[in-house]
Amino acid sequence: MDRVYLLQHSYEPRTDCEVVKVIGAYRTREEAVEAVARLKGKPGFRNHPNLVDPDVGASDEGFHISEMVLGRDAWVDGFVSWSEAIDEG
Numbered sequence: 001m002d003r004v005y006l007l008q009h010s011y012e013p014r015t016d017c018e019v020v021k022v023i024g025a026y027r028t029r030e031e032a033v034e035a036v037a038r039l040k041g042k043p044g045f046r047n048h049p050n051l052v053d054p055d056v057g058a059s060d061e062g063f064h065i066s067e068m069v070l071g072r073d074a075w076v077d078g079f080v081s082w083s084e085a086i087d088e089g
Helices: 029-039 082-088
Strands: 003-014 017-026 062-069
Touching (some): 017 029
Antiparallel strands (some): 003 017, 003 062
């Protein structure tokens, strides 16, 4: 196995705050989708039960599945803090 499917759930309780939870890593995308089906009716998750499709452009609140290649960095460009982003704006 050289890749996994990372399942996360996120939502924004306020405009200045995003809550992200890592649910699990699965061998196949289908296993991750099955986990969404098991969880989407549970407290908290049922408020944002959608499986987000980044190609559609709708709300990004809900479940996210990302294919991750093992042994490879996924975030390589660094990041900017909120305060730095606001100062640049």
